[in-house]
Amino acid sequence: MxxxxxxxxxxxxxxxxxxxxxxxxxxxxxxxxxxYAVDYRSARIVCFRRDDRVVELHVPxxxxxxxxxxxxxALKAAIKGAQEGRVxxxxxxxxxxxxxxxxxxxxxxxQSNEAFTCSHIVEISGxxxxxxxxxxxxxxxxxx
Numbered sequence: 400m401x402x403x404x405x406x407x408x409x410x411x412x413x414x415x416x417x418x419x420x421x422x423x424x425x426x427x428x429x430x431x432x433x434x435y436a437v438d439y440r441s442a443r444i445v446c447f448r449r450d451d452r453v454v455e456l457h458v459p460x461x462x463x464x465x466x467x468x469x470x471x472x473a474l475k476a477a478i479k480g481a482q483e484g485r486v487x488x489x490x491x492x493x494x495x496x497x498x499x500x501x502x503x504x505x506x507x508x509x510q511s512n513e514a515f516t517c518s519h520i521v522e523i524s525g526x527x528x529x530x531x532x533x534x535x536x537x538x539x540x541x542x543x
Contacts, residue, residue, distance in 0.1 A: 405430060406446055406454050414458060419484040420491075428507055436504040439463050439496060449508075469499035 400408070409426045412418045418426075427435065427446070432454075435446040442460040447453055477494035480486030486494065495503070 402430070403454055403456075406432065407456055410444055410456060410458065413488040416487040416489045419487055420481040421484055423488075424505070424507055433508045434504060434506045436502065438502040439465065439492070440501055463496065465496045465501055466499040471498075473498035474500055 406427070409418075409423060409430070413420075413423045431449045432446045433449045435444060437444050440463065442458050442463075444456040444458060445453060446456070474495055477486060477491055477498060480494075481488075481491045
């Protein structure tokens with residue numbers, strides 16, 4: 400399997416709910432991905448390898464309904480559920496979009512996540528030690 404197909408298969412499994420967030424992170428780490436960004440509006444995932452190669456994936460566009468108002472607490476709950484392995488990607492998409500999230504980025508090597516809305520950035524740090532998800536999170540809202 401070529402590299403792009405390998406990365407696509409990881410996200411396909413996640414999108415199908417077959418693997419949880421920790422498994423996604425572990426497999427991407429093994430594939431030398433250092434970070435990735437998901438944009439719900441364009442149905443695009445951009446992965447950045449440690450060797451500076453960029454892999455762009457297009458995912459099937461489903462009906463996207465993103466709330467107009469941003470709900471920090473609801474987004475934190477969705478992220479915590481994903482980090483604990485209770486919430487898989489199909490549910491995470493619905494929960495995060497209902498919280499007003501338009502996309503997010505995950506810095507695997509830097510062990511942090513950022514979720515984006517039109518006027519907010521929520522930073523979630525410390526959730527990826529040793530390629531495992533964990534319930535610990537420090538969150539702060541910036542960009543007001």
